[in-house]
Amino acid sequence: MIQLTQIDPRKLIILDRDGVINEDSDAYVKSLDEWIPIPGSIEAIADLSKAGYILCVATNQSGLARNYFDESTLHAMHEKLTDLVSEKGGVIHTIEYCPHGPDDQCGCRKPLPGMFKKIANLFGLSDLSGSYTVGDSARDLVAGGELNSQPILVKTGKGLKTIAAETYPTGTLIFDDLSAFAEHLRLKA
Template structure:
């Protein structure tokens, strides 16, 4: 199985320090939907692992989050692709859960769902926490320069982190390997 795991905010859609609180605020980054569809059509299973502490903070509810993800699924389907499992951490940063990145719980959930090995699997994110979650399960950390990616680039990255301009560049690389 060719499995690719993506962070959501800043990788697939625009991010906001004020949180993405509604379907209307959930706006895809240019080329991201097409990239997911192209990967899907090329035989990749594309899953999503996203911290969503806005739920714990009371900014939006699970139904609203699921509506955002349904919008994502429908946009990918309109391009002829399919989005795989979407997992999210609804907890706040101080709750001590096992799922909130940089902990690898969501990545492990995705691997268990698909019966996949995370070693070498690409996990694409725009934050140091994303890269650290990948590193924790021997996955390949991949940084995009979208979202908070340029700020993250200035930090000390895990060894062997791959760097791409955006999700479209990753799709082009993986499809043409």
Template structure:
């Protein structure tokens, strides 16, 4: 059965799935997942959703870590999600810095378009974009995603600014969003 856009959930990584750091997440030791996020990904997978990740990783361009280190973090993410009974279909990342003029760095929609192509979707209209910053939501809205802000990571600060959140639904964390989405879809 083909994937329907409304069954796709795109997650930002730092601040949504794992703890964020203003000093960047530079190693596997610094990559600390939120336990409820791993569980939420598993529950969403089991409820029939496809999950993907779109993450800016400018620490690579800045020389703080390399792609091999990033891949080690993503391998660990896949292992944890798989052992919890879930799956991440694709991880798209931007390794450019803010001044590199790429088309993939959020708030531009390039990472989401990469996910769309990789998963064989004609559109992302009606998909879900979950993030903790305005740029995450802007990337999703550019391609027709429903916006979800979580208060983890930079989410509380983003919410407090109140700018650009008119279309967003706000949840305490990824687990609360998963509860809401799974519950909403069980109602006849």
């Protein structure tokens, strides 16, 4: 793996995909046509990128292990995502995904921190202190929290269920959606 220049972790944002960037589905997002951005999410990513933030995606994609779609379909979805962000003037630096099912005993499937460790290593960081992990479920936030990333819960996707179940980590900040979080960072700057 090529290591990028070490960055200020306060400028690193790790996003879950389904339910944060695009609409989620209990039946899985299985095709390019089913990959539908949540209103404002693409613009939020581009705005954060233009403001100097490093945007990465860490996503469980067990639909691969379940044979609901193949890697070429997944890559097409990710290409659509990166193209849409690029059209708005932003960049997604890396997309990490776990292709395993829940019983595969891998180290990358959230809530395990494998994808987050890869992202930290990519930027020469020993942990993710100061960074942000944005998700709609507790497992997203727990995975980032393993490396000391600030948990951010959005109410889109499974976010309202996560709030109702009160399963998110202590210290989690809650926002309506990715756009609201981006606005929070803009005002904080």
